[in-house]
Amino acid sequence: MADDTSGVRPLSPHLQIYRWQVPMLTSILTRITGNALIVSALLWVWWLLAAATSPEAFATADGFLTSWFGDLVMTLSVLGLWYHYLAGLRHLIYDAGRGLDIPTAEKLGWACIIGSVVLTVLTLIIV
Amino acid sequence: MRYLTDRKRAVGKGAAGTGTEHHWYMQVSAVGLALIVPTFIIIAGRALGSDHASVLETFSHPIPAILTALVLVVGLQHFRRGAQIMIEDYWHGTTKKAALIFTTVFSYGLTATGLFALAKIAL
Numbered sequence: 001m002a003d004d005t006s007g008v009r010p011l012s013p014h015l016q017i018y019r020w021q022v023p024m025l026t027s028i029l030t031r032i033t034g035n036a037l038i039v040s041a042l043l044w045v046w047w048l049l050a051a052a053t054s055p056e057a058f059a060t061a062d063g064f065l066t067s068w069f070g071d072l073v074m075t076l077s078v079l080g081l082w083y084h085y086l087a088g089l090r091h092l093i094y095d096a097g098r099g100l101d102i103p104t105a106e107k108l109g110w111a112c113i114i115g116s117v118v119l120t121v122l123t124l125i126i127v
Numbered sequence: 128m129r130y131l132t133d134r135k136r137a138v139g140k141g142a143a144g145t146g147t148e149h150h151w152y153m154q155v156s157a158v159g160l161a162l163i164v165p166t167f168i169i170i171a172g173r174a175l176g177s178d179h180a181s182v183l184e185t186f187s188h189p190i191p192a193i194l195t196a197l198v199l200v201v202g203l204q205h206f207r208r209g210a211q212i213m214i215e216d217y218w219h220g221t222t223k224k225a226a227l228i229f230t231t232v233f234s235y236g237l238t239a240t241g242l243f244a245l246a247k248i249a250l
Contacts, residue, residue, distance in 0.1 A: 034209050038233075041203065044171065045241040048195075051182045052244040058179045066176050074175065078168065085164060088157045095154065127172030 022109035023102075029112075030087040033080035040077035043070075078123050083116035149208055156205040160198070167198045183248055192249040199241040207234040 043065060050061035064070050090108050093099045099108055140147060174185045185191050207230055214226045 031209075031213055034206070035213055038206055038210070041206070041237060044175075045199075045237055045244065047175065048186070048248075049240055049244040051179060051186075052247040055179050058182070062175075062179075078172070081164070081168065085161065089161065092154065092157060123168055123172065126169060127175075 022106045022113075026087060026090075026109040026112050030084060030091070033084040033087070037077065037080055037084065040074070040080070043073065043077075075120070075124065079116055079120045082119040082123070083112060086112040086115045086119075149211075153205065153208060156201050156208075159201055160205060163194055163197055164202075167194050170194060186245060186248045192245060195245055196242060199238050199245070203234045203238045207231055210234075 047058075047061040047065050050057040065074060090099070090112055093108070099105060170185065170191045174182050174191075177185075186195065210230045211227060214223055214230065218226055
């Protein structure tokens with residue numbers, strides 16, 4: 001090697017040893033929540049169809065969705081929905097070319113995480 | 128001779144020559160959903176857990192019914208195109224095609240099912 005710069009060249013990020021940071025965490029969470037919400041949609045449409053079909057079908061679907069497991073899934077759905085909501089708004093800000101500097105991006109990331117928890121708690125209180 | 132200017136042919140296309148429609152659709156549907164989803168969460172959340180008669184009563188009113196229809200149609204199209212991005216990022220070849228077809232069929236199927244249920248209750 002005529003020009004050995006292996007000690008000074010920047011390394012490309014290696015995912016297993018890369019320290020997690022707010023922007024990357026909040027970015028992947030947007031994708032995960034958005035795609036996971038299809039489960040919530042499927043369950044909710046099942047419940048609506050059951051309500052439209054018969055009291056017996058409704059009792060089955062409603063029984064599942066209001067059980068402790070159903071409550072857990074629906075609470076996580078609301079959390080995922082609010083998170084995706086806030087992260088989507090953040091995307092609109094980013095796409096307008098604003099908030100892309102690292103301090104602002106990190107603040108917006110925290111706003112998505114904390115905001116989604118706060119909105120979920122508020123939703124559970126109101127509903 | 129072409130009467131279109133170079134600029135006119137370039138506007139609206141990305142480097143791939145296509146794809147900007149997808150991005151614009153996601154932005155428009157995101158804003159639309161941002162307007163209706165908070166109210167929908169309250170309506171759907173309150174209906175969930177009430178008895179059968181109250182559920183039928185709720186979704187026979189115009190505003191809950193219209194909001195639900197909009198969330199079903201716009202929300203699931205937003206999902207379809209969002210999932211498309213994920214699929215195109217992680218899968219290739221036949222797997223990608225199969226996943227895209229499945230997502231499309233599933234989204235329309237779920238929308239149609241939801242709209243049928245809603246229509247049966249509301250009308």
